[in-house]
Amino acid sequence: xxxxxxxxxxxxxxxxxxxxxxxxxxxxxxxxxxxxxxxxxxxxxxxxxxxxxxxxxxxxx
Numbered sequence: 001x002x003x004x005x006x007x008x009x010x011x012x013x014x015x016x017x018x019x020x021x022x023x024x025x026x027x028x029x030x031x032x033x034x035x036x037x038x039x040x041x042x043x044x045x046x047x048x049x050x051x052x053x054x055x056x057x058x059x060x061x
Contacts, residue, residue, distance in 0.1 A: 001058055003034055005044040016044070020061030021053055035061065 003017045020035045032053035036044040 001056055003036070003046060005034075005036055005046050007038060007042075007044065009042065014038070014044075018056065018058050021056050021058045022061060023053075034058070 002015055004013050004015050005017050006012075007014050016036045016038065018034045018036050019024070022033050022035055024031045024033065032048055032050050033047045034048055034053075036046075038044060
């Protein structure tokens with residue numbers, strides 16, 4: 001699955017493969033995110049809605 005992430009270092013949006021889906025927090029303060037890596041190995045995180053997170057066909061990590 002591919003998604004658009006914002007690369008802070010390059011200051012532009014890039015499209016790359018999602019490597020994992022993760023959650024942060026607990027209870028009512030839970031946040032959902034996708035993780036990816038750039039071509040040079042830097043980590044990228046994108047916070048998404050619960051619906052987008054649950055419908056993604058990516059392994060939890």
